[in-house]
Amino acid sequence: MILEAVKYMILGMGVVFVFLYLMVVVLDLQHKLLMKFFPESFEDSSKEPPVTTKREKLKKVAAITAALHHMKNS
């Protein structure tokens, strides 16, 4: 019985390791392929600084001024 369980242990750990190791290899390969063929997908679109026009800046200044004014008065 114990020997049987040890066999199952070796089989089980073997399968788990092989599965996850294969997964690592495939993911690395996939990463390389994507880097090669779809490099644009790795560029962060969210990190681009938001474009602010002069008008928007003025609006911000106005808002801050209004807030400060409100604070002082209350």
Add this chain to the structure above:
Amino acid sequence: MKKRVIQFLLALSVVMIPIGAIATVSHMSEGAKVEAKAQKEVYESKGFGEMLYNFWKQTGIYAFLHPQEGVKNAKGDEVTKFQQSFGRLIMIGITFLLFYLAIAKGFEPLLLIPIGFGGLLANIPLANIIGDGGFIGELFKAGIENELFPILIFMGVGAMTDFGPLLANPKTALLGAAAQFGIFGTLVGAVALSQLGVFDFSLQDAAAISIIGGADGPTTVFIASKLAPDLLGAMAVAAYSYMALVPVIQPPIMKALTTPEERRIKMTTKRKVSQLEKMLFPLTVLVLTILILPESSPLIGALTFGNFVRESKVVERLSKTLQNELINIVTIFLGLSVGSKLAAEYFLVPETLGILILGLVAFSVGTAAGVIMGKIMNRLSKEPINPLIGAAGVSAVPMAARVANRVGMEEDPTNVLLMHAMGPNVAGVIGSAVAAGVYLSIF
């Protein structure tokens, strides 16, 4: 000729139908008479005292005070006298303990509250809520016996999990594999102890119990209902309570196996992960599953489905439903039905103690194996790997990763390991599903 035949048939039907109808009616009225007679027999007038006494016999107090020999529960299983009286009271006490842990200590309240309440309802005498026709009994049949609920939970888990940290550093998946040693190591241990006569578990029971080492609730329920349905209640309670106790159980093991220098290791930043990569990940894993271990495809299939829904980014509604409504509803049902196995007749048996002990061993061994693998990988690989993240290889997401992070911060407050620990953590989910698949293919 034909006309005649048709005429004859028509005439026959004209005669036969009324006769049939009359016969039926008279038969029905006879039946009604019999019933009425029977009812008359039941309703013989009784003295008020007798009625009161009969009612007293139907109260819970009477049932607790006067356990009877040879009583069977709604499922047809024998209930001993002890289980009917003190057993039920002990179990009700245990459910209150679960409430306390969930509310005051904050241990997995989402699960312990439904499980605890299910257990409370299961221990009500005479009500038979967990039997056929009882609502929890029906829930159990609808989703646990056929392993439906764990699969649905896995879909939700897939939709809630971001595999980005794993994709950023795929190597760490090996830590998630090492932690599964808790499962298989405990299998050997349980079988050995059964041989020595300490416990009395069959090979299948031992396998089912050892899966607790994966620290994965749905997988445990899934395997238990397949391999050892009798032990389901204790196993689920053990799995969920050890998951809740991750912050208590893991740190001592992690500290014992690592030196302060190792705990201070800072991990380098990881590679970038594209949205496309995230979207392809569930499909890749599923293809691997199909090729290597189709037996585990129910679990991994559901997990990858949920994750694909999430990462495809075009079905936001479905993704939200999987993450919230579906998983919440199923958690309620699963918790209540698992709780029904907290009935005294199922829980207060000698096996429960063995399950609780072996589950704890499995869990600790898994943690230790992850940390040791972390140390080995740190020696072998070029980039530094903090062995603490190995402990996150058991799949309790995201609790185990948080614990690894916290233990690291105790040594060096600037060392943030959380995202690095999430990699082995989510790999542990896949790893324990694979281990479950191995068991299913063996037995």
